[in-house]
Amino acid sequence: MEQLNKMKLEKSIEILGYSVKQRPIYGLKLGEGNYKVLAWSQMHGNETTTTKACLDLVDYLQQTDQGRAMLKRLQLQLIFQLNPDGAVRYTRLNANKIDLNRDAVQETQPEMTTLKTVYSAFKPDLCLNLHGQRTIFSSGNSNKPATLSFLAPAANEAREVTPARLIAMQLIAKMVNEQAVSNQWGIGRYDDTFNLNCTGDFFTAQGTPTILFEAGHFPNDYKRLKTREFVFNALLSCLNSVSSNQYQHFTAEDYLAIPANDNHLRDIEIRNVTIVNKGKITISTIFVQFKEVLQQGDIHFIPEYAGNDPQLKGLKVIYALSKNQTKPIDVVESSTKIIKHLQSFIDF
Numbered sequence: 254m255e256q257l258n259k260m261k262l263e264k265s266i267e268i269l270g271y272s273v274k275q276r277p278i279y280g281l282k283l284g285e286g287n288y289k290v291l292a293w294s295q296m297h298g299n300e301t302t303t304t305k306a307c308l309d310l311v312d313y314l315q316q317t318d319q320g321r322a323m324l325k326r327l328q329l330q331l332i333f334q335l336n337p338d339g340a341v342r343y344t345r346l347n348a349n350k351i352d353l354n355r356d357a358v359q360e361t362q363p364e365m366t367t368l369k370t371v372y373s374a375f376k377p378d379l380c381l382n383l384h385g386q387r388t389i390f391s392s393g394n395s396n397k398p399a400t401l402s403f404l405a406p407a408a409n410e411a412r413e414v415t416p417a418r419l420i421a422m423q424l425i426a427k428m429v430n431e432q433a434v435s436n437q438w439g440i441g442r443y444d445d446t447f448n449l450n451c452t453g454d455f456f457t458a459q460g461t462p463t464i465l466f467e468a469g470h471f472p473n474d475y476k477r478l479k480t481r482e483f484v485f486n487a488l489l490s491c492l493n494s495v496s497s498n499q500y501q502h503f504t505a506e507d508y509l510a511i512p513a514n515d516n517h518l519r520d521i522e523i524r525n526v527t528i529v530n531k532g533k534i535t536i537s538t539i540f541v542q543f544k545e546v547l548q549q550g551d552i553h554f555i556p557e558y559a560g561n562d563p564q565l566k567g568l569k570v571i572y573a574l575s576k577n578q579t580k581p582i583d584v585v586e587s588s589t590k591i592i593k594h595l596q597s598f599i600d601f
């Protein structure tokens with residue numbers, strides 16, 4: 254985020270509003286074309302990958318010939334870190350402990366007022382609602398993480414394909430078509446249950462095509478450098494499509510063919526562990542999930558016990574060697590005790 258700090262110092266970005274704790278909400282407007290795109294990141298404070306991808310996008314648009322040509326056809330209003338208080342404390346919620354992505358109708362929070370004020374003044378043709386998702390999400394019922402997930406939010410309870418929603422679906426289908434997914438990673442389609450309080454549903458209901466981006470996990474990439482690249486590529490593909498009008502041949506069916514997001518992945522699967530549950534000893538597969546926390550300015554991944562549900566799948570599989578395990582893991586103990594016990598005979 255050094256780049257963002259540098260831009261703040263150089264005052265090359267403007268202040269669009271202020272958070273609950275009076276922190277500035279920064280924005281940058283680029284381009285002079287007719288087609289207007291509004292994109293905001295980090296309305297959930299701990300979802301930083303898309304902010305970084307937006308900064309990569311700014312570099313590309315300003316520093317390459319192709320980028321500068323796109324800016325002749327587009328106007329792009331970026332909002333970096335809509336939730337700066339959450340970004341500082343590394344929390345999803347804002348300083349009043351409100352999920353900003355459920356505040357679109359009531360608009361109780363200053364951050365939402367800032368977004369809606371910019372929306373009303375700018376009158377975008379397309380909105381990009383940029384988020385990050387945890388490692389638990391898979392592409393369909395596979396063990397491939399959903400490194401990217403997308404949603405064309407519904408505009409009503411019936412989840413009809415309204416004209417605005419169709420454009421979002423077509424653009425998503427185009428972006429997915431241009432990503433070379435592999436057996437290592439995949440793309441998921443987010444659940445489209447209608448909730449007018451969600452920003453994407455709200456703007457789609459106003460008639461503005463809106464796309465939810467979720468930056469997810471790529472194998473062994475906990476810093477999300479690879480994901481950042483994929484998000485950048487997707488953003489670029491999206492802006493290219495709208496600025497050159499090349500997406501209309503995609504259909505709602507193409508969008509619906511994207512595998513749905515599932516949530517059965519866990520960070521580590523440990524097989525062959527001797528466990529005891531209320532006196533009964535068995536050999537079982539158990540799961541560990543990392544919790545991301547900010548400690549002294551650094552992100553740490555704290556392992557937590559995540560149960561032994563056989564429906565789950567691990568992103569990484571480890572075999573416990575019975576000769577190293579001296580006594581069974583008591584799975585009704587606290588997560589801290591279970592993890593400590595596990596780490597006494599397994600490295601993870």
Ligand SMILES: [Zn+2]
Pocket residue numbers: 297300383384385
């Ligand atoms: Zn989010």
